[in-house]
Amino acid sequence: MATETTGAAAAPGIIDVQLALGQICLDRGSAAQAAEWFRIAARSGDARAINMMGRCFERGWGVPADPGQAAACYRKAADRGDAWALFNLADLHCRGEGVPADDAAAYRLYAAAARKxxxxxxxxxxxxxxxxxxxxxxxxxxxxxxxxxxxxxxxxxxxxxxxxxxxxxxxxxxxxxxxxxxxxxxxxxxxxxxxxxxxxxxxxxxxxxxxxxxxxxxxxxx
CATH class of the missing domain: 1.25.40.10 (Tetratricopeptide repeat domain)
Known part of the structure; x- marks a missing residue:
């Protein structure tokens, strides 16, 4: 899968390491471990990590699939300016999963992500x-x-x-x-x-x- 944690600061930090470990676990099929790393990283308030927790809830990676929880994570990360979260929340509005089906809201979110x-x-x-x-x-x-x-x-x-x-x-x-x-x-x-x-x-x-x-x-x- 293509990672959604790109765009991190050049200097590596603890959050970057946690996100990288989560991605490695995900790529190796260890979804539960991946979700735990993303959860740990998300405690810092990092928008990328919160978005990845949204992906876990959307796709059922290491946690029960819950589109409502996914939407809440995406919204929180989108409010912090994360482009992937804006895109992912738009996708949910397109499909009407976890949020009402709303093409106008989806378009606005896609446009916000595109501007980034x-x-x-x-x-x-x-x-x-x-x-x-x-x-x-x-x-x-x-x-x-x-x-x-x-x-x-x-x-x-x-x-x-x-x-x-x-x-x-x-x-x-x-x-x-x-x-x-x-x-x-x-x-x-x-x-x-x-x-x-x-x-x-x-x-x-x-x-x-x-x-x-x-x-x-x-x-x-x-």
Missing amino acids: GHAKALNMLGLFHECGRAVPVDGAAARAFFQAAAEGGDCWGRFNHARMLILDGRLEEALPWFRRALDAGFPDFYRCMADALAGHPDPRLRALARQAAAMAEAGTPS
Whole structure:
């Protein structure tokens, strides 16, 4: 999983060590130990640690899954300015888990995260503008947000930017972005990309679909 504890101060401190230990435990499948490290770090009031406790409650990592508790953690961390917490709370509002389903609230939170440079939030703003959720349909705005997300390194942003380029008849420009999306993805993303491109008439896109499917099967980037 991609860590959400990035952005720490350059000089390592005790909170940074606790967060790193929690992430190591999480990556090794020791969810209960990970949750304990995040809980210890969160006692300091560190927004990153509080956000990670929210993730534990959202995903059931070492604690019973509780979307309401997850939302409370995210809100507390978001109030301290954490970009990941803003994004995660927006996601809950999108799905109506632990908080009321509220597209307008989700959009505001994604926008706040995007102002902090959160690439995944930029991609979500693009989707909202493309689909007309909380805001009027605006293809130009969607394209601008997808491009910003792609340039920021988000795999979905790269995929959606490439998708828009194809719709605009710019296939040659789209191909490198699809390839770059594979460099930044994860198994569920690879499966979605494979499904989306498998039936395309261009053989290069079908080849990318096969590559994505193989990466999804392997479970790790190639």
